[in-house]
Amino acid sequence: MATVNTWQLQASSRFAEIGLPSPKTDARELLKFVLGLSDTALFLSSDREVSEDQAARLLALIDARAARIPLQHLLGEVEWGGVRLKSDGRALIPRPETEWLLQLALEALRGRVNPRVLDVGTGTGALALGLKVARPDAAVTATDISAEALALAQENAALNGLDVQFMQADLLQGLAGPFDLIVSNPPYLPDADQHSADPEVRYDPHLALYAGADGLSVARPLLVQARAALVAGGVLLLELDPRNAPTLAAEARSLGAVAEVLPDLAGRERFVRASWPTR
Numbered sequence: 001m002a003t004v005n006t007w008q009l010q011a012s013s014r015f016a017e018i019g020l021p022s023p024k025t026d027a028r029e030l031l032k033f034v035l036g037l038s039d040t041a042l043f044l045s046s047d048r049e050v051s052e053d054q055a056a057r058l059l060a061l062i063d064a065r066a067a068r069i070p071l072q073h074l075l076g077e078v079e080w081g082g083v084r085l086k087s088d089g090r091a092l093i094p095r096p097e098t099e100w101l102l103q104l105a106l107e108a109l110r111g112r113v114n115p116r117v118l119d120v121g122t123g124t125g126a127l128a129l130g131l132k133v134a135r136p137d138a139a140v141t142a143t144d145i146s147a148e149a150l151a152l153a154q155e156n157a158a159l160n161g162l163d164v165q166f167m168q169a170d171l172l173q174g175l176a177g178p179f180d181l182i183v184s185n186p187p188y189l190p191d192a193d194q195h196s197a198d199p200e201v202r203y204d205p206h207l208a209l210y211a212g213a214d215g216l217s218v219a220r221p222l223l224v225q226a227r228a229a230l231v232a233g234g235v236l237l238l239e240l241d242p243r244n245a246p247t248l249a250a251e252a253r254s255l256g257a258v259a260e261v262l263p264d265l266a267g268r269e270r271f272v273r274a275s276w277p278t279r
């Protein structure tokens with residue numbers, strides 16, 4: 001029988017050997033999950049012996065992670081933007097940089113009472129639910145083209161007891177608006193990136209990631225449709241790729257918007273904010 005500490009060290013060194021980016025975190029999260037312990041409790045239990053049952057479950061999960069199945073899918077959920085989100089192959093795993101988009105969205109809503117908000121391509125429901133939990137007065141609508149993703153988003157709304165209106169739609173098709181804020185983390189990677197993606201990224205839906213040769217084949221029509229669906233002074237906020245965010249901001253300006261590129265926490269040109277002062 002091996003102790004918690006031994007398991008943790010062994011898992012972590014196995015993950016490090018095969019080049020996983022966060023071997024220690026992955027080992028710790030899997031141990032916490034199987035043993036049902038918090039960070040602190042895990043630390044305090046390091047000399048405890050792992051039962052045979054737990055050992056079998058751990059081994060299966062460590063093998064799966066070593067086979068590059070994403071940690072979030074193994075744990076089945078993520079903490080994101082103040083909500084708990086089930087995460088599986090039906091939608092993109094919510095990313096940390098998108099939490100910053102949520103912050104920008106909340107900033108854009110400051111001073112607006114009972115705002116009408118739209119999340120385009122909601123995936124797990126991350127942005128829509130993060131917005132609703134922080135701004136219960138907002139009327140939040142969320143769309144996705146994928147029925148599977150919407151089913152997951154609805155499960156996540158129920159899990160968090162949040163009231164968001166979900167609709168299956170291609171971008172803003174069939175939506176009347178007008179909205180005070182339209183937020184989206186659309187697919188934005190150039191198609192060629194699929195050849196260099198990390199193995200974990202294969203578990204995200206292709207549809208959620210790639211958008212043509214320049215990565216703007218979804219954001220571009222979204223920009224045009226959003227313009228017609230915003231109130232005067234309403235805001236469009238997009239997450240993009242640092243290689244194409246400046247291009248989209250320039251295109252927004254050529255459509256009469258006041259637009260700027262905003263950096264993420266690592267200083268990369270990641271977000272575009274566009275607003276049309278008059279309609």
Ligand code: GLN
Binds near residue numbers: 095120121127185
């Ligand atoms: N809006 C979801 C998220 O940010 C899904 C994004 C996507 O699938 N491109 O996590």
